[in-house]
Each structure stands twice: as C-alpha cells, then as structure tokens.
Amino acid sequence: MHLKNMLKSEPVRLDKRIARTSFAEVGNGRVGIRAVLGAATANGVKHFFVKQRQTPGPPIDSLKISFANLKRLNF
Numbered sequence: 001m002h003l004k005n006m007l008k009s010e011p012v013r014l015d016k017r018i019a020r021t022s023f024a025e026v027g028n029g030r031v032g033i034r035a036v037l038g039a040a041t042a043n044g045v046k047h048f049f050v051k052q053r054q055t056p057g058p059p060i061d062s063l064k065i066s067f068a069n070l071k072r073l074n075f
Contacts, residue, residue, distance in 0.1 A: 003051065004023065004031075004052065006030045007030065020053065024056060026050050027070065028065065050067070
C-alpha cells in the first residue's frame with residue numbers, strides 16, 4: 001500500500017489536481033496515518049511504501065521524517 005499525506009491547511013480534494021506544494025511527510029499531515037495503518041493491517045495489507053510526489057524539504061530528509069513517524073507508531 002502506498003502512503004502519502006497532505007498539509008493540514010490544504011482543502012480535501014477528490015481529484016488529481018493537487019498542487020505539488022500541498023504534500024507533507026507521512027504522519028505530519030491531514031491523513032490519520034495510525035487509523036489508515038490499523039484498517040489496512042486488519043484487512044491483510046502487509047507492505048507499506050511511502051510515496052512522495054513532492055516534498056516540503058530535501059527528499060531524503062522528508063523520507064527520514066516519514067520513517068521516524070511510522071516507527072513511532074510501531075508498524
């Protein structure tokens with residue numbers, strides 16, 4: 001399952017016309033990652049991948065933040 005997140009300040013959109021500057025690290029945005037991971041795991045998902053189309057900072061730094069956030073959730 002691919003994981004990504006949006007800034008809390010961005011409006012909810014149900015289409016693909018999302019500004020590149022709207023993305024946040026996994027665990028730092030609008031999407032309740034703990035609930036998503038719990039539901040996915042309960043339904044048999046075994047692999048999660050962070051998908052970052054655009055990052056708020058340097059890509060490697062953003063991936064480190066996403067990883068740290070996921071690690072704190074013990075998944």
